[in-house]
Amino acid sequence: MGDPFALISQWFTNLLLGWGLSESAATVIRLLVGAVILATISMLTVVVLIWVERKLAGRLQDRPGPNRAGKFGLLQPIADMIKIFTKEIVTPAQADKTIFHLAPVVFIASVLLMWVVIPFTATVMGANLNVAVLYVVAVGAFGVVAVLMAGWSSNNKFALLGAFRAVAQMVSYEVPMVLALMVPVLLARSMGLTDIVNAQSVWFIVAAPIAAVIFLITSMAEVGRAPFDLLEAESEIVAGYHTEYSGMEFGMFYVAEFLHVWTIGALLGTLFLGGWRGPGAETYPLLGILYFYIKTFIGYFIVTWIRLSLPRIRIDQMLAFNWKFLTPLILVVLIFTAILDKVLEVYAVSGWGHALSMLALNVVIGWATVQALKKVEKSRQRRRPEFPPRPVAVAPKSE
Amino acid sequence: MTGLEFVFVLIAALTLFSAVMVVTTPNMVRAALWLILALFGVAGTFVLLNAAFLAVVQVVVYIGAIAVLMIFAIMLTRKVMKDSGPQTNSTWGLAALIAAALFGGLTFALTRSPAATLMAPDFSTVSDPVAELGRALVSPQAYVIPFEVASVLLLAAMIGAIYVAWKK
Amino acid sequence: MLTNWLYVGLFIIVALVLPAVTIIVPRFIAPKKPNRIKVDVYECGIETVGEAWVQFKVQYYIFALVFLVFDIETVFLYPWAVAFDKLPLFAVMEGVLFIALLLAGLVYLWRKGVLEWA
Structure with a gap:
C-alpha cells in the first residue's frame, strides 16, 4: 500500500516546482502548508474533546451529560463555540492593552508548538528534532510567561495573585517533570521523540513505571487540572489569572487547557506506551496513526478520570508533595536507573530481560518508598497529642 | 542573499530591536517582556549555528527560569511600574559619544580578527x-x-x- | 537538519497568527458596548480598593530560585543521559555524583525549612 503521506507530499512539491518556483521557495510553501494543517487539526481536535470531556464527566458522575443539542449532544460543542464567538470581549479599565490581548495568543501558541515534534507515524510528523524532549519543556516555559502576562495586565489583584500561585505551581512541578522525562531519554539514548519511539521494542512503561506515573502527575499539575486546579478555584480566587477575560480570549485559555491535556496523553503515549508502534504499524502508516490515537486517548481518559474523582488539594499540600516527595523520589529513581542500565549494558542484557530488571528495580524503590512513608506517618501519629474525651455541650453551672 | 542569510538578518534585527526596547521603555514589566523576546532571538541565532541543544537550553533556562525570576522580582517589589522622571540625565551626550566610540572600536577589531570569516561549524561529520x-x-x-x-x-x-x- | 528548524520557525508564526485570527473574528460579530461599570475590574462585586499590587511574599521568589538551580542541573544531565552508550561505568558514577550533590542540596533546603509555604 505504500506510504500515502509521502506520496501526497511528493505530488505537492512537484506541483509547486511545476509552477516555476525555486527549490527553496517550494520547500518553504510545503512546510507552511503542513504547519497550517497541523495547527488546524490540533485546534479542531479540541472541538471533539469538549464533547468527549462533558460526556465522560457526565457518565462518571452518574448523569447523562449533554444530550439536547443534536443526537447524543454531538452538536453541543458547536453551540458552545457559537456562544463564545458572539460574546463581548471586555477589556478592563487601565489594563495594559497590548499585553492583555497578547497573553491568550502566547498561551495557546505554547501548547500548539508541542505538536511540532510528536510523531504520528514513522514518517508523519512536524519536524524531527534531535532535542525534542527539551523542546517540549522549552515551549512549556512560554506558557508560564503567558500566565504572568495575563495576570499582570488584567490590573486586578486577584488575577495577579492567581497568576503568581499558578506560576509557583507550574514552575515547581517542572522540576520532577524534566527529571522524569530524563528516564526515557536515558533508556533510548536520545532526546528525539522518533528515536525514543524506535527504541521501544518493549514499552518504556514496563522499564520505568515510576517515571511514567511521575510524568503524568506533574503534567497534570502543569496544566492545572484537578486535583491541582486551585488556580481556577471559583470559591477562592474567582477564576485566577483569567478572571478578566471574556468571550473568545477566555475561549482561547479554555481551548489551550483541553489541548494541553490531549498533548499530555500524546506525550505519555509516545514516551512510555510506544507511540505509534503496534502490530503492522511499520507497513501501514494509517494503522500507526490509529494506535497513536488510541494511546493518546488512554492518557486523556486517565487524566480526566483522576480529575473527576479526587478533591482539590491546597497549595501548601501541593508544593510539599512536589518538593518533599516527587523530587527526591525521581532523583533516586534516576540514580538507580542509570547505574542499573550501565550494569545491564556491561552484561549485554537487552529487550525483555532489560525491561524486567528495570521493572524489578522500580518495584523495589516503590516498596521502599511506601515503607518510608509508613514510618513518617507513624512518627507523625506519635507526635500528635492525645486529647482527653470531653463532652460536647456542658450545662451552665450558675443558676 | 541566501535563505540562511535572510533568516539571520531577520533574527538579528529582532534581537537588536528588542534589546533597544528593553533599555528605552519606561514600563518595567514591558522591559522584561522585551528582554524575553531578545533572549528568544539569541536562541534563534543558536539554531542558525547548528547548536540546537543550546537553543532549547537558552529558552528553558533563560526564558523559563531567569526571566520568570526577574519578573517575579519586579512585580513583587515595585508598587509603581512606570519609572518617573526623564529618561535621560544631563550627561547623555557624553555617554552617547563613548557608546558610539566603543561600538566603532569593537566593529573595527572584530572585522579585522579571524572571527569575521568564520562560518557556522560543520557538524555533518559528527553523528550526534x-x-x-x-x-x-x-x-x-x-x-x-x-x-x-x-x-x-x-x-x-x-x-x-x-x-x-x-x-x- | 535546518529544514526541521525552518518548520519550527514557520509553525511559530502559524501558531501565533491562527489564534490571533480566531480572536479577531469575534470583533466583527460580537457586540462591543463598554460602559463604566462593565470595564471596572472585578473585586468580589465591590469597588476596587487601592492599586493592583500584591504583598511581597518571599516564598514565591524562593520557589522560582530553587527551580532555577534544579533546571540548570537537569540541563547539565541531559547530554550525559544522551551519551550513555559511550560512557564507561565510572563516567556514569560521575553523573550519579552530580545528582547526589544536588540531592544533598535539596535535603539542606528541606531541613532549613525553606520549602514550607506558610
Whole structure:
C-alpha cells in the first residue's frame, strides 16, 4: 500500500516546482502548508474533546451529560463555540492593552508548538528534532510567561495573585517533570521523540513505571487540572489569572487547557506506551496513526478520570508533595536507573530481560518508598497529642 | 542573499530591536517582556549555528527560569511600574559619544580578527552533537572537573541565595 | 537538519497568527458596548480598593530560585543521559555524583525549612 503521506507530499512539491518556483521557495510553501494543517487539526481536535470531556464527566458522575443539542449532544460543542464567538470581549479599565490581548495568543501558541515534534507515524510528523524532549519543556516555559502576562495586565489583584500561585505551581512541578522525562531519554539514548519511539521494542512503561506515573502527575499539575486546579478555584480566587477575560480570549485559555491535556496523553503515549508502534504499524502508516490515537486517548481518559474523582488539594499540600516527595523520589529513581542500565549494558542484557530488571528495580524503590512513608506517618501519629474525651455541650453551672 | 542569510538578518534585527526596547521603555514589566523576546532571538541565532541543544537550553533556562525570576522580582517589589522622571540625565551626550566610540572600536577589531570569516561549524561529520557534548562533559581528558565543580557551584549558589533571601 | 528548524520557525508564526485570527473574528460579530461599570475590574462585586499590587511574599521568589538551580542541573544531565552508550561505568558514577550533590542540596533546603509555604 505504500506510504500515502509521502506520496501526497511528493505530488505537492512537484506541483509547486511545476509552477516555476525555486527549490527553496517550494520547500518553504510545503512546510507552511503542513504547519497550517497541523495547527488546524490540533485546534479542531479540541472541538471533539469538549464533547468527549462533558460526556465522560457526565457518565462518571452518574448523569447523562449533554444530550439536547443534536443526537447524543454531538452538536453541543458547536453551540458552545457559537456562544463564545458572539460574546463581548471586555477589556478592563487601565489594563495594559497590548499585553492583555497578547497573553491568550502566547498561551495557546505554547501548547500548539508541542505538536511540532510528536510523531504520528514513522514518517508523519512536524519536524524531527534531535532535542525534542527539551523542546517540549522549552515551549512549556512560554506558557508560564503567558500566565504572568495575563495576570499582570488584567490590573486586578486577584488575577495577579492567581497568576503568581499558578506560576509557583507550574514552575515547581517542572522540576520532577524534566527529571522524569530524563528516564526515557536515558533508556533510548536520545532526546528525539522518533528515536525514543524506535527504541521501544518493549514499552518504556514496563522499564520505568515510576517515571511514567511521575510524568503524568506533574503534567497534570502543569496544566492545572484537578486535583491541582486551585488556580481556577471559583470559591477562592474567582477564576485566577483569567478572571478578566471574556468571550473568545477566555475561549482561547479554555481551548489551550483541553489541548494541553490531549498533548499530555500524546506525550505519555509516545514516551512510555510506544507511540505509534503496534502490530503492522511499520507497513501501514494509517494503522500507526490509529494506535497513536488510541494511546493518546488512554492518557486523556486517565487524566480526566483522576480529575473527576479526587478533591482539590491546597497549595501548601501541593508544593510539599512536589518538593518533599516527587523530587527526591525521581532523583533516586534516576540514580538507580542509570547505574542499573550501565550494569545491564556491561552484561549485554537487552529487550525483555532489560525491561524486567528495570521493572524489578522500580518495584523495589516503590516498596521502599511506601515503607518510608509508613514510618513518617507513624512518627507523625506519635507526635500528635492525645486529647482527653470531653463532652460536647456542658450545662451552665450558675443558676 | 541566501535563505540562511535572510533568516539571520531577520533574527538579528529582532534581537537588536528588542534589546533597544528593553533599555528605552519606561514600563518595567514591558522591559522584561522585551528582554524575553531578545533572549528568544539569541536562541534563534543558536539554531542558525547548528547548536540546537543550546537553543532549547537558552529558552528553558533563560526564558523559563531567569526571566520568570526577574519578573517575579519586579512585580513583587515595585508598587509603581512606570519609572518617573526623564529618561535621560544631563550627561547623555557624553555617554552617547563613548557608546558610539566603543561600538566603532569593537566593529573595527572584530572585522579585522579571524572571527569575521568564520562560518557556522560543520557538524555533518559528527553523528550526534549532543552525545559528543555529553561524552566531553564526563571524560577525564575533557571537562569532567568543570562538570563536577559546576554541581558544587550550583549547591553553593543555592545555599548562598537562601542565606541572603531567607529571614528565619 | 535546518529544514526541521525552518518548520519550527514557520509553525511559530502559524501558531501565533491562527489564534490571533480566531480572536479577531469575534470583533466583527460580537457586540462591543463598554460602559463604566462593565470595564471596572472585578473585586468580589465591590469597588476596587487601592492599586493592583500584591504583598511581597518571599516564598514565591524562593520557589522560582530553587527551580532555577534544579533546571540548570537537569540541563547539565541531559547530554550525559544522551551519551550513555559511550560512557564507561565510572563516567556514569560521575553523573550519579552530580545528582547526589544536588540531592544533598535539596535535603539542606528541606531541613532549613525553606520549602514550607506558610
